[in-house]
Amino acid sequence: MSTDFAPRTAYINKISTVVPEHDVHEDFVAYADSTFDLRRKQLLFRRMADRAQISHRWSSFPSLADFYGDDPNSVDTATRMREFERTAPDLAVRAVDGLDLGDAASDITHLIVLTCTGFVTPGIDFEIMARCGVPTTVERTQVGFMGCFAGINGLKLAHHIVRSEPAARVLVVSVELCSLHMQKTDDLETMLSFLVFGDGAAAVLVTAEESGLAMDSFQALMIEDSRELITWRIGGVGFDMKLSGKVPGSLARALDADTMKIVLSGAETSSIDMWAVHPGGRSILDAVEGALELGPEDLSASRKVLDNYGNMSSATVLFVLAEMMDRGDTGSGCAMAFGPGLTAETMLFHAS
Known part of the structure; x- marks a missing residue:
């Protein structure tokens, strides 16, 4: 059998x-x-x-x-x-x-x-x-x-x-x-x-119904020597956020050619049609755009979400994916979101 x-x-x-x-x-x-x-x-x-x-x-x-x-x-x-x-x-x-x-x-x-x-x-x-x-x-x-x-x-x-x-x-x-x-x-x-x-x-x-965005694979990345750049702790007057100004530079250095080969399962950055990048802030989007040598329109969905809503933590990358679905974007895609650690979580997907 x-x-x-x-x-x-x-x-x-x-x-x-x-x-x-x-x-x-x-x-x-x-x-x-x-x-x-x-x-x-x-x-x-x-x-x-x-x-x-x-x-x-x-x-x-x-x-x-x-x-x-x-x-x-x-x-x-x-x-x-x-x-x-x-x-x-x-x-x-x-x-x-x-x-x-x-x-x-x-x-x-x-x-x-x-x-x-x-x-x-x-x-x-x-x-x-x-x-x-x-x-x-x-x-x-x-x-x-x-x-x-x-x-x-x-x-x-x-x-x-x-x-x-x-x-x-x-x-x-x-x-x-x-x-x-x-x-x-x-x-x-x-x-x-x-x-x-x-x-x-x-x-x-x-x-499993074949409609919408097909999720292909996931990859988690932890950036060395960055543990304290983003932290989130429970304090006496709310939760205490630390978001270092060093985050964009650390991300830009981490998203090098070797790292992207792992994220993209060996594919080239140029093969990605849709970039659903978590808009943690303008400088973070600028850092990703520069590191991956993306065009001015590649992060348009992320920049639109940032402009209209800001950073809504875990919901934000879902807003970006929703924007792409609403626009009817097709092709291969890569989603990225960043958070404490400093950690990047990524997802490859496609839409036809």
């Missing part, structure tokens, strides 16, 4: 993306501008904000003062987590509803929830079951606290599930409320990191 087994290809059939209703980007820029005692820091921050290529970032509260009052450092982590519990499930449910699953929601076999900006249980997965028609027998997994590259990790997990269980219908939901973790400081690097983050959610349906 033959023991040969040919795993099925897993496809991203649909992606739904949503953001909260309040645009707080200009509100934050005005607030941050007032936190610096030194005129030199204030001018430098303004210059960097003008060059950030971000027009909008979204939050569930109308303004920073609405939630934080006069001093963000007076709002402890417990208060922030209560706000996460209040608002994150609604955003996640809106994303799932955007898939228009209808009665097919009852056919979902696996639910994967991604978040690194809050913790609560019973939580987002329970709300999705209760409000979206997903059965309570669904196999549930939460990918927590991995950071911005977790969007790729969620897709990777769905890919493995479908390849081992071809009848599986996997729902991947990312929800991030980055705006809950702002703090008051006159440290320029920290305030510049707050400048790029916003809130958003994405829901993805992954099955």
